[in-house]
Amino acid sequence: MAYAFSSGYIVLLLAFGIGPMVYAVYLAFTKAGEFVGFDNFANVVDDFRFKPAVIHVASFVAIWVVTLIVFVVLLALVVHSIRVRWLSSTSRFLFYIPGALAGAASVMLWLFMLNPSVSPVSSLLTQLGFENFVEVVAQPNLPVIFTVIAFWTGAGGWIIIMFGALNNIPNEVMEAARIDGAGAVKTALHIQIPLLKKWIAYMGIIALASGTQLFVEPKILSTATRGTVPKDYSLNQLAYVFAFGPQSDFNGSAAISVMLLVVAMGLAAFFVFRGGLFDRH
Amino acid sequence: MTATSSGSATRADSAFAPARWLGRAFVVVLIAFFTVFFVIPLVWILLAPTKSETGLNRLNGESSLSFGSFGQLAENWHTLVTFQDGVIFTWLGNSVLYTGIALLITLVVTIPAGYALGLMKFKLRRTLLALTLMVMLIPNTALVLPIFLEMNAVNLVGTPWAVILPFSFFPFGVYLTYIYFSTAISHDLLDAARVDGAGELTVFRRIAMPLATPVIALVGFFTFVTNWNNYFLPFVMVQGRKSPIQVGLAELISSTPAFNPTNVTTLTISLPQLALATLISVAPVLIVFLFSQRFLVSGLTAGATKG
Secondary structure, three states: OHHHHHHHHHHHHHHHHHHHHHHHHHHHOEEOOEEOOOHHHHHHHHOOOHHHHHHHHHHHHHHHHHHHHHHHHHHHHHHHHOOOHHHHHHHHHHHHHHHHHOOHHHHHHHHHHOOOOOOOOHHHHHHOOOOOHHHHOOHHHHHHHHHHHHHHHHHHHHHHHHHHHHHOOOHHHHHHHHHOOOOHHHHHHHHHHHHHHHHHHHHHHHHHHHHOOOOHHHHHHHHHOOOOOOOOOOHHHHHHHHHHOOOOOHHHHHHHHHHHHHHHHHHHHHHHHHOHHHOOO | OHHHHHHHHHHHHHHOHHHHHHHHHHHHHHHHHHHHHHHHHHHHHHHHHHOOHHHHOOOOOOOOOOOOOHHHHHHHHHHHHHOOOOHHHHHHHHHHHHHHHHHHHHHHHHHHHHHHHHHOOOOOHHHHHHHHHHHHHOOHHHHHHHHHHHHHHOOOOOOOHHHHHHHHOOHHHHHHHHHHHHHHOOHHHHHHHHHOOOOHHHHHHHHHHHHOHHHHHHHHHHHHHHHHHOOHHHHHHOOHHHOOHHHHHHHHHHHOOOOOOOOOOOOOOOHHHHHHHHHHHHHHHHHHHHHOHHHHHHHHHHHHHOO
């Protein structure tokens, strides 16, 4: 009976979870149906576009994960310290709404925000020395720009989750700290942040995993700048170009996907098997 | 004892008064800065469609955060909806179709699966749970190209099913339902019902389903929002007039002279019209967000405390 209840889900899990992974691995190790070992991987890694893409993704991920952790924890602590209830819930909600635009729409919106001729903060952009849109989205600025976009859409949800975790700290613990004369900063550093560690690690890992998958931001910027942002800027874009470009090399594309999957699965497995957060048995 | 501790607390308070004041100022500045950061772009996108291209570029001296006019809004709307015979409605219709059918399938498949995982004993339970957690923690973009390659092998690329079926697979929903059922319904109650001779189907229908409304809403909300805003998967699966609105939106850039001056077609999209299209593309999600404000701010919190 339990299998009847879960059968629909099991079919989907096999078809769109396990199946694609297995098939991608099969394609990555074969060429025209024949086993070729690591040839496809070697081809991809030797490709002149591979190393730049790795560097682009790595520099974005580094800036993104650090920024997310520092500001989400800071903002959650500060919002949590606000005693006025409506002020606290309003600010949480305002931080969260941009999440409604996650994906293509937020990148479109930031095309405008980063364009000095229409941006509401154009004076800030000109002060930083940018005269026009193409100057703003010059390659060295991209990791920071993608971080700003991702933070704008994604931080609010995390702030709410951290806020919930802060609420879970027993009142007696906080009370004891106050009686000992610990100020807000000391309480945060010695009590709240250590108790949030699990959630911070969880957020860091999810952010790391999704960061390596960078696609929609550079894809849309590439269209909007007619190639100033290259169409193979990130690894997922490169995998796309392999499959859909003139080479139409599905095996190479699968090889890149498998590498990205290994990273994502490694991070996921670390969490599932290290237990802790999801251990409920 | 009480006197000493409260006495020292007061001393600490007065000794650190300037520090306290500084701390307050820091909180105010920080909250103000981030509120501006999160809100200004939203205010801008609400105002931009009421302007002409000249107004948006501030060539007539307008501030970028001012209201243009309703006349201009109507004009932008008209140009946008007549662009390529109203292709924007085709895209919106596709989005509704893809996310709608996927939502139904997700709920029909997810709720019983979460119930089985949470409240029934079976051999593959742990395996299924571990697989669900794994796949749930993998970003869904990581599976897009592998799913494309698979769909390509079975000749489904280009059909609506290539979008709908992957959209229907939502392991996070199964995880939420599993958590919900295993904490909200007591095993004793179920066992009592089972002893009374009720079949598993009856137990599910009579006991679990009436209690399931909150988790159905939660799963529905997350799957709708995720799928509606998904760009990468439909981008590789369906093209042109079969695209959902998010993919269509990005296609509009190529018809916007401000980004593509070399564009030679006569029918073009101006920047305010592009802003309007962006706003329309997320309107359904934005509305869902506004109406579920209370549930979101507390709902996610409750989700977080489950860990």
